[in-house]
Amino acid sequence: MSRTDQRGVLVDLGQERPPLPAKARNLSPIVPRASIHGRALVAVVAIMTFLASMTTGAVLLVSASAAEWQSDVASEITIQVRPQSGRDIERDTAAVTEAIRAQAGIVEVKPFTKEESGKLLEPWLGTGLSMDDLPVPRMIIARVQPGTSLDLGALRARVTQVAPSASVDDHRAWIERMRSMTNATVLAGIGILALVIVATIISVSFATRGAMAANRPIVEVLHFVGAGDRYIANHFLRHFLRLGLEGGVIGGGVAMLLFGFSESIAGWFSGTPVGDQFAALLGTFSLRPSGYVVLAVQAVLIGAITAVASRQTLFATLNDVD
Amino acid sequence: MVRFENVGLRYGLGPEILRDLSFQIPAHSFQFLTGPSGAGKTSLLRLLFLSHRPTRGLVNLFGHDVSQLGKDEIADLRKRIGIVLQDFRLLDHMTTYENVALPFRVMGRSESSYRKEVIDLLRWVGLGDRMDALPPILSGGEKQRAAIARAVISRPQLLLADEPTGSVDPTLGRRLLRLFIELNKSGTAVIIATHDIALMDQYEARRFVLHQGRLHVYE
Numbered sequence: 453m454s455r456t457d458q459r460g461v462l463v464d465l466g467q468e469r470p471p472l473p474a475k476a477r478n479l480s481p482i483v484p485r486a487s488i489h490g491r492a493l494v495a496v497v498a499i500m501t502f503l504a505s506m507t508t509g510a511v512l513l514v515s516a517s518a519a520e521w522q523s524d525v526a527s528e529i530t531i532q533v534r535p536q537s538g539r540d541i542e543r544d545t546a547a548v549t550e551a552i553r554a555q556a557g558i559v560e561v562k563p564f565t566k567e568e569s570g571k572l573l574e575p576w577l578g579t580g581l582s583m584d585d586l587p588v589p590r591m592i593i594a595r596v597q598p599g600t601s602l603d604l605g606a607l608r609a610r611v612t613q614v615a616p617s618a619s620v621d622d623h624r625a626w627i628e629r630m631r632s633m634t635n636a637t638v639l640a641g642i643g644i645l646a647l648v649i650v651a652t653i654i655s656v657s658f659a660t661r662g663a664m665a666a667n668r669p670i671v672e673v674l675h676f677v678g679a680g681d682r683y684i685a686n687h688f689l690r691h692f693l694r695l696g697l698e699g700g701v702i703g704g705g706v707a708m709l710l711f712g713f714s715e716s717i718a719g720w721f722s723g724t725p726v727g728d729q730f731a732a733l734l735g736t737f738s739l740r741p742s743g744y745v746v747l748a749v750q751a752v753l754i755g756a757i758t759a760v761a762s763r764q765t766l767f768a769t770l771n772d773v774d
Numbered sequence: 775m776v777r778f779e780n781v782g783l784r785y786g787l788g789p790e791i792l793r794d795l796s797f798q799i800p801a802h803s804f805q806f807l808t809g810p811s812g813a814g815k816t817s818l819l820r821l822l823f824l825s826h827r828p829t830r831g832l833v834n835l836f837g838h839d840v841s842q843l844g845k846d847e848i849a850d851l852r853k854r855i856g857i858v859l860q861d862f863r864l865l866d867h868m869t870t871y872e873n874v875a876l877p878f879r880v881m882g883r884s885e886s887s888y889r890k891e892v893i894d895l896l897r898w899v900g901l902g903d904r905m906d907a908l909p910p911i912l913s914g915g916e917k918q919r920a921a922i923a924r925a926v927i928s929r930p931q932l933l934l935a936d937e938p939t940g941s942v943d944p945t946l947g948r949r950l951l952r953l954f955i956e957l958n959k960s961g962t963a964v965i966i967a968t969h970d971i972a973l974m975d976q977y978e979a980r981r982f983v984l985h986q987g988r989l990h991v992y993e
Binding site (some may be wrong): 723 | 793823825831845846849850852853854855857859863864865867868869872877879880881887978
């Protein structure tokens with residue numbers, strides 16, 4: 453039985469009551485949705501999420517492009533046959549080509565002819581130069597079957613046996629340098645991301661403190677009507693989580709749109725010298741679908757971080773308000 | 775229900791605002807609290823509402839020594855107390871209906887379970903046609919009635935009212951006094967802090983008079 457039933461309803465002092473409205477009322481939220489502090493918090497989280505997403509996206513792009521270069525380069529070996537007095541370079545080149553073809557794991561061998569070697573030097577030496585007058589080495593490019601571990605020592609021995617002036621380069625030094633550069637880029641990206649997240653937490657804490665100061669009258673009234681800290685904190689937490697997610701979705705969404713847009717721009721410029729340079733450096737400048745998933749998860753994560761940071765600030769503030 | 779023994783209160787390092795207060799408020803009792811401005815009426819109400827802790831002495835509320843209570847226990851005790859403050863403390867983003875229904879909402883009750891009670895009370899205090907109005911567009915008297923309705927809606931065991939008829943005309947003042955008397959008859963102990971001698975003369979009740987921080991009780 454309710455307390456009203458036990459005590460009886462209040463005595464009406466003589467007014468005719470119109471019938472009660474039957475429809476349920478939509479109750480306003482305990483914490484008002486639209487406020488200057490709320491909008492400031494959304495803006496802070498949106499900017500931070502945007503910066504974090506750009507950092508993550510750039511790191512993902514660089515590591516994907518670097519992985520592509522590495523796999524391209526690692527699947528190739530270059531053999532250089534130098535001219536040597538007393539030896540026929542054409543014969544040496546043919547012998548080396550045959551020796552490489554016989555090696556297991558090699559799927560394609562392309563020896564460069566004298567004319568093709570000349571073309572490679574054209575950017576430096578110009579056209580119309582007779583290659584017969586220059587000791588131009590001959591290049592042979594061999595493509596290795598992906599996933600095969602090539603016995604480079606045996607190949608080197610076989611090649612130098614047929615042509616003592618030949619050298620084999622598997623680009624290991626270059627790959628190592630590339631790997632170091634990529635790792636440094638990824639580490640720098642993670643560092644920037646960590647800084648952005650720390651800055652987000654600090655900004656959110658200040659924004660929460662400001663929002664709580666603005667909402668202090670609400671907290672006091674809730675205390676007056678018997679609400680405990682947990683009840684108040686839950687309502688504010690829901691409020692801040694919603695604001696955080698809103699900011700996360702805006703910041704992350706704009707970053708994703710920008711990556712999608714840059715992909716289109718790269719497509720428009722393909723074939724132009726600038727576009728080709730970009731394509732050589734960063735591939736197609738496009739994030740993979742998994743990259744977009746990472747950005748979406750990151751946006752939600754930043755929203756959640758906002759809520760957790762707000763929660764800590766909330767309880768600290770509630771202890772001061774009574 | 776309420777017991778004060780040698781209670782003193784000071785703010786910071788300032789002088790004692792309240793000195794050696796010793797009194798009891800039994801259940802179902804009715805009392806006026808009066809005294810000149812600055813005598814400490816609001817401070818005493820805040821002590822009773824547990825928003826201040828005494829600097830010294832014992833305050834026992836509903837059988838609990840308040841100095842031993844944690845925040846959650848204080849919140850639970852406050853659910854048994856209704857308070858009407860001079861500055862009303864209505865939430866500006868909520869309608870009059872929502873402001874009055876707030877104690878029920880905090881208790882976790884569904885809107886349909888309290889709708890009739892809230893609407894009945896709002897009509898009774900003359901705010902039937904202002905249920906959907908927001909506090910910033912209410913007059914001072916309307917705000918006061920809304921604040922009183924919020925304080926009494928959950929039928930508290932103890933009602934504290936600070937100048938509850940300060941912003942209303944004498945007719946409505948009498949009507950509000952009737953509301954407090956009805957509440958008292960249904961079991962609520964009532965303490966009304968007021969300067970209004972005419973209001974006090976309308977009802978025979980105990981008078982607490984605060985003067986220079988000391989309390990004199992006239993039965």
